[in-house]
Amino acid sequence: MxxxxxxxxxxxxxxxxxxxxxxxxxxxxxxxxxxxxxxxxxxxxxxxxRGDATRWTPEDLLVVSVSQCHMLWYLHLCAVAGVVVTAYRDDPIGVMVEDDEAVGGGGQFVGITLRPTVTVRDPEMVPTAEAVHGDVGARCFIARSLNFPVAHQPRVSAEPGR
Structure with missing residues (x-):
């Protein structure tokens, strides 16, 4: 339902x-x-x-929305898979192409690349933690609503000394 x-x-x-x-x-x-x-x-x-560089833009918020949605689903799926994530940070990059004024101006996003850095508790969790990133796109409400690709370049490591 x-x-x-x-x-x-x-x-x-x-x-x-x-x-x-x-x-x-x-x-x-x-x-x-x-x-x-x-x-x-x-x-x-x-x-x-002509905007203020100290304020959030719609473009910033779109990229952040994709990143947040991916992170929240990722953390959920890791918990279900028994992967203990202890740290997560993403530095995503969104690419928007502005159309030439000769064709009416405007523009569109052509892609977002998520670049999460993830730390898991134990080294044996790393392969599963890497694989889970590929499962998120089918569930993330925001990514599923886009008409351009969202790529992932995750870096997963275990806590030091484990």
Whole structure:
């Protein structure tokens, strides 16, 4: 039986500098992302599109969403498989290609590469821990919703002295 889940964050533009969107350079791309019981995220557009480099961009959040979803499923699947993960960090890379203005502008993501560094308790867990990464894509809600590939370049090691 399928279940439906609903998400209701709010996005509020905070970049009116007095004249609204009277021209392309007249407004800030700054905005606030909020949701009940969660801290606000300060957002903007990528600096290449006149955004604030100190704020989260939609592109950042897309890459982070894929990384978070992969990590959470990975940890779950490792627990089920008896792999004890003691540390996990991902430094993902997302690639977006911007279309030429001559063809209407815009753009799209063409791929995300997840690069998790995982530490497991015992050396004999390493092969299973590496293999589990390949099982995540079929389950990760975010990755399954994308129209571009998500690659994995995991590095798995055992705790020192084990």
């Amino acid at each position: 399928s279940r439906e889940h609903h998400y209701r964050p709010a996005v509020e533009w905070t970049g009116n500098q007095g004249s609204g969107t009277s021209n392309y350079r007249a407004f800030s791309r700054n905005h606030t992302v909020s949701a009940e019981h969660k801290p606000d995220l300060l957002g903007s557009s990528d600096p290449a599109f």
